[in-house]
Amino acid sequence: xxxxxxxxxxxxxxxxxxxxxxxxxxxxxxxxxxxxxxxxxxxxxxxxxxxxxxxxxxxxxxxxxxxxxxxxxxxxxxxxxxxxxxxxxxxxxxxxxxxxxxxxxxxxxxxxxxxxxxxxxxxxxxxxxxxxxxxxxxxxxxxxxxxxxxxxxxxxxxxxxxxxxxxxxxxxxxxxxxxxxxxxxxxxxxxxxxxxxxxxxxxxxxxxxxxxxxxxxxxxxxxxxxxxxxxxxxxxxxxxxxxxxxxxxxxxxxxxxxxxxxxxxxxxxxxxxxxxxxxxxxxxxxxxxx
Amino acid sequence: xxxxxxxxxxxxxxxxxxxxxxxxxxxxxxxxxxxxxxxxxxxxxxxxxxxxxxxxxxxxxxxxxxxxxxxxxxxxxxxxxxxxxxxxxxxxxxxxxxxxxxxxxxxxxxxxxxxxxxxxxxxxxxxxxxxxxxxxxxxxxxxxxxxxxxxxxxxxxxxxxxxxxxxxxxxxxxxxxxxxxxxxxxxxxxxxxxxxxxxxxxxxxxxxxxxxxxxxxxxxxxxxxxxxxxxxxxxxxxxxxxxxxxxxxxxxxxxxxxxxxxxxxxxxxxxxxxxxxxxxxxxxxxxxxxxxxxxxxxxxxxxxxxxxxxxxxx
Numbered sequence: 001x002x003x004x005x006x007x008x009x010x011x012x013x014x015x016x017x018x019x020x021x022x023x024x025x026x027x028x029x030x031x032x033x034x035x036x037x038x039x040x041x042x043x044x045x046x047x048x049x050x051x052x053x054x055x056x057x058x059x060x061x062x063x064x065x066x067x068x069x070x071x072x073x074x075x076x077x078x079x080x081x082x083x084x085x086x087x088x089x090x091x092x093x094x095x096x097x098x099x100x101x102x103x104x105x106x107x108x109x110x111x112x113x114x115x116x117x118x119x120x121x122x123x124x125x126x127x128x129x130x131x132x133x134x135x136x137x138x139x140x141x142x143x144x145x146x147x148x149x150x151x152x153x154x155x156x157x158x159x160x161x162x163x164x165x166x167x168x169x170x171x172x173x174x175x176x177x178x179x180x181x182x183x184x185x186x187x188x189x190x191x192x193x194x195x196x197x198x199x200x201x202x203x204x205x206x207x208x209x210x211x212x213x214x215x216x217x218x219x220x221x222x223x224x225x226x227x228x229x230x231x232x233x234x235x236x237x238x239x240x241x242x243x244x245x246x247x248x249x250x251x252x253x254x255x256x257x258x259x260x261x262x263x264x265x266x267x268x269x270x271x272x273x274x275x276x277x278x279x280x281x282x283x284x285x286x287x288x289x290x
Numbered sequence: 291x292x293x294x295x296x297x298x299x300x301x302x303x304x305x306x307x308x309x310x311x312x313x314x315x316x317x318x319x320x321x322x323x324x325x326x327x328x329x330x331x332x333x334x335x336x337x338x339x340x341x342x343x344x345x346x347x348x349x350x351x352x353x354x355x356x357x358x359x360x361x362x363x364x365x366x367x368x369x370x371x372x373x374x375x376x377x378x379x380x381x382x383x384x385x386x387x388x389x390x391x392x393x394x395x396x397x398x399x400x401x402x403x404x405x406x407x408x409x410x411x412x413x414x415x416x417x418x419x420x421x422x423x424x425x426x427x428x429x430x431x432x433x434x435x436x437x438x439x440x441x442x443x444x445x446x447x448x449x450x451x452x453x454x455x456x457x458x459x460x461x462x463x464x465x466x467x468x469x470x471x472x473x474x475x476x477x478x479x480x481x482x483x484x485x486x487x488x489x490x491x492x493x494x495x496x497x498x499x500x501x502x503x504x505x506x507x508x509x510x511x512x513x514x515x516x517x518x519x520x521x522x523x524x525x526x527x528x529x530x531x532x533x534x535x536x537x538x539x540x541x542x543x544x545x546x547x548x549x550x551x552x553x554x555x556x557x558x559x560x561x562x563x564x565x566x567x568x569x570x571x572x573x574x575x576x577x578x579x580x581x582x583x584x585x586x587x588x589x590x591x592x593x594x595x596x597x598x599x600x601x602x603x604x
Contacts, residue, residue, distance in 0.1 A: 035402055035405075082581045082585065085585045086584060086585045086588060088588075089584065089585075089588035090545075090588065091401065091402075092342070092348060092537070092541050092545070093541060093584045093588045093589075094584075095405075095537075096537070096538055096541050096542070096580055096584050097580065097581050097584045097585065099534055099538070099580065100576075100577045100578070100579070100580025100581040100584065101577060101581060102577070103573050103576055103577035103580065104573070104574055104576075104577025104578055104581065105577070106573060106577075107570075107571070107572070107573030107574035107576075107577060108574060110570070110573070111570055111571075111574070218530070218531075222409065222413070222530065225406060225409075226406055226409070226410065229402060229403055229406040233402055233403070260417075260420075260421045261417060261421060263413065263417060264413075264414050264417050267410035267413055267414055268410075268414070270406065270407075270410055271396075271407055271410050271411070274399055274403055274406070274407055275395045275398075278398060278399050278400070278403060279403070280403070
């Protein structure tokens with residue numbers, strides 16, 4: 001039982017990070033139909049900028065804020081200079097653009113920072129807490145709480161604020177949204193900014209546990225994308241469920257089956273789910289007009 | 291004039307001429323090596339373009355098939371005692387068979403769901419190469435014995451230039467045949483509208499599967515060539531970045547254009563060689579170029595240029 005709990009906690013911690021990446025995918029996809037493969041780079045930037053700001057003598061809270069602001073600026077630049085000019089291009093072209101952006105950001109990060117692994121000090125000490133026989137790092141709890149707060153804040157923003165509703169309207173039907181006076185371009189830009197911020201916060205929260213380096217983004221983007229698809233693309237709740245599911249699958253797969261095939265187990269389950277439910281766990285059925 | 295350019299066999303002739311004439315222009319064996327690599331990658335991308343450009347189905351896992359071909363010629367001779375040429379054939383057949391078996395369930399998925407499923411498939415294949423170290427040498431990879439055909443050992447850039455070049459000509463010829471055949475027309479119909487094609491009585495799943503299997507065989511043969519030519523194979527040949535590279539080559543050159551596949555492969559093989567001068571800036575330049583080309587030429591290099599030419603010629 002202690003072993004089971006241990007795996008569950010580590011799975012939930014990693015899963016929370018995947019959920020944040022998947023949430024970023026979902027937000028941008030809903031607003032602009034773009035699968036943003038640079039989403040993982042937002043997570044990398046959050047962690048790396050914080051690490052280097054901290055090393056430069058900036059206190060941790062301020063370093064974290066600086067990291068989020070810089071990442072948001074890069075997210076907006078990505079939208080303004082790469083996505084918006086290519087509007088109307090095919091889905092594959094847009095995917096290539098975001099992959100190009102992710103290669104570009106990785107190259108810039110390896111120059112601006114370095115190619116080593118870095119870690120942040122834990123925000124609340126490093127003495128593990130014993131829960132039902134399982135040792136849990138305080139940072140894991142911070143990751144889980146942090147992810148929960150982000151999801152809640154995002155939900156409140158989307159459901160309660162006028163701006164959030166404008167974003168949702170843009171996602172539902174861009175033309176109709178423009179007809180009722182919504183600045184749809186700004187809303188898409190906003191969703192890029194929010195996605196970048198969510199990614200950056202995820203990167204900062206996870207850095208004390210998972211380490212960060214200039215190239216952590218690729219794998220995170222893959223897992224986050226897979227999680228978003230598992231949950232059903234375009235569904236924020238699905239993204240969270242998918243992220244946690246991928247994290248748990250990995251942790252239990254690594255613990256009970258084989259650690260070298262832990263990624264395989266997650267993907268086999270994803271393939272199996274898609275075969276049975278081609279629209280993901282919580283996705284809508286696709287209807288096409290001919 | 292327009293009809294002349296639209297002829298799918300034009301690219302076969304052009305490729306054959308290029309293969310014949312390039313050695314006259316490229317004197318150093320360094321350039322010849324790059325040309326050989328362009329031919330090998332073109333072969334994989336021409337196949338992928340049949341799937342992506344004509345059938346309209348995305349694959350983010352084609353490096354998996356490339357890796358199957360690459361490892362077949364490595365494992366066959368060293369562990370199983372199979373001669374290289376037979377291992378090459380077995381690799382191509384094996385990749386085609388795997389594509390056939392998993393193609394049916396995978397190709398039911400659409401759009402981004404298909405992308406993630408092929409992505410998972412590619413990652414699974416790469417993981418096997420990474421983890422089964424007893425067979426594959428693990429992450430460090432393994433040495434590949436030279437190809438031996440009827441007592442003649444194939445090695446060196448010159449030999450591989452001609453093998454890869456002739457294979458590419460044959461590959462474009464087969465692709466041109468497929469495109470000009472009723473199968474090619476059906477694939478284009480599926481690309482335009484899957485539902486409309488189905489309403490017209492097209493067995494959509496069957497034709498998608500044909501394109502998928504064909505493209506897997508192209509990729510496997512290309513993979514075998516690369517690992518035989520390099521004498522070394524590592525799991526990165528089957529990895530995600532390699533898959534992305536293939537997709538980028540196909541899209542950059544132009545989906546639905548066989549000539550575009552070759553141009554796309556040439557750009558992405560030659561460019562890093564040029565950019566090594568800039569060392570640390572290599573990735574930045576590559577990323578920037580991908581963005582700039584896609585923003586300004588969203589349909590790819592060759593279709594965009596062909597559009598300009600067509601507007602000029604009345």
